[in-house]
Amino acid sequence: MKPVYIINGFLESGKTEFICYTLEQPYFQIRGKTLLLVCEEGEIEYEEELLKKSRTNLVLIEREEDFNTSHLIELEKKYKPERIIIEYNGMWNFKNLRLPFHWRVEQQITTIDASTFPMYFTNMKSLLAEMLRGSELIIFNRCDDVEDLSLYKRNVKAINQQAEIVFEDSEGEVNQIFEDDLPYSLDAPIIELDNEGYGIWYLDSLDNLDRYIDKTVRFTAMVLKPKEFPRGYFVPGRMAMTCCAEDMAFLGFACEYDKADKLTDKQWVKVTAKVAREYFADYRGEGPVLKAISVEHTRAPKEEIISFM
Incomplete structure (x- = not known):
């Protein structure tokens, strides 16, 4: 080759x-x-x-x-x-x-x-x-x-x-730290993530996971249950428009929850969870894994799709 x-x-x-x-x-x-x-x-x-x-x-x-x-x-x-x-x-x-x-x-x-x-x-x-x-x-x-x-x-x-x-x-x-630009406080007892906050938190966690280890986050999410996931896990996340209306992606991390089997795909929930770094097979290595503190049924948000446009 x-x-x-x-x-x-x-x-x-x-x-x-x-x-x-x-x-x-x-x-x-x-x-x-x-x-x-x-x-x-x-x-x-x-x-x-x-x-x-x-x-x-x-x-x-x-x-x-x-x-x-x-x-x-x-x-x-x-x-x-x-x-x-x-x-x-x-x-x-x-x-x-x-x-x-x-x-x-x-x-x-x-x-x-x-x-x-x-x-x-x-x-x-x-x-x-x-x-x-x-x-x-x-x-x-x-x-x-x-x-x-x-x-x-x-x-x-x-x-x-x-x-x-x-x-x-x-x-x-340029070795710039963008922590000051985050639309939420990392020192808050619970980091509340709105539409803008969720997208920024998700992307920032990919690069700066250490900022969030042992932090508690709360956000509204859609349930995704991949067939290959182990028992007791699901993915709470949001659909995002990353470039244009035809270019959509589901953004979410694996979440450990002892009642995950009772959840259904596309169900809307409010998740409160602690962030951890763990090996997860679907990541093919270590990455963000959420430890659910509570998962409550909720209504779909007014704007179901978040946007980076």
Whole structure:
């Protein structure tokens, strides 16, 4: 299988800078040649010296129709690379990307210019979402004048909950703690979660679970009872609109409750539970597990679907 590394993002989002930085690193000075497929040209250009030093052959593919499996296989035969880097065009819909069957995506990275993110998120949300879905790493650069990075993080996490998100400014990586931006107090005896609070708590728990260990939360939720779950567990959660009306996801964590067998799917309940970190098979590792203190029948909320839009 031929390893492929995909770097995507809109024009001037920092794709070329990231690839240049990667090619310069000692760990990338490995045996064999690299085929670099560039699908759009920005202001930053690749220096011939760097390409020669890293044994990289650059090929420009300017038209989306030319980015097809037949052409890609021809390029592979011509250059015989050990690995392939693709600088993908941000205006091409990523869901239409097709690679030869023997090309395997090793890593997908999205770069985002934080100064223009609100414009793209508002006007080109579908294109942006397709880029983000499969990315393991999402890099926000040029964050110097951005105040609400926590909002950017929540917007992205709603689309891709597993991705690592990095913020960078002119000084380097931003190690900012967003606890002050939470719409609830972590010191409250019971953390009451409304619609906005639930979505933020869910996403924040994925990254900062230690904040919530042994804390008590209370929220209104819909019951989900996966067939593969062990006896005495269910998932209280909420349907969320993560990108558009057609893009819905159920957000919830496993909850231990001794009367879980009496609950029914899609039933509305008010859950009061303590947060723990435990191994859970469905997570394939450790993660948030709720320990129910009480689960009470309740009415469906006025707005059943929470939104990150």
